Amino acid sequence: MFLNNLLPNNLKEVIEMKKETQKLTKLDLRITEFQDSLRKKYAENNKKAKK
Secondary structure, eight states: OHHHHHSOTTHHHHHHHHHHHHHHHHHOHHHHHHHHHHHHHHHHHHHHSOO
16 A cells, blocks of 8 residues: 555556657667766766766
């Protein structure tokens, strides 16, 4: 019961969107390349950031 409070009300929609995203990513590798480039950019910026 407690766990249900943490989950979004639209969990089914979220899961469906995730599946759709996975299908689209498999169809177009440019999407994964773009995602990887963003991850790399932010990882580099995080290293340079003042802590």
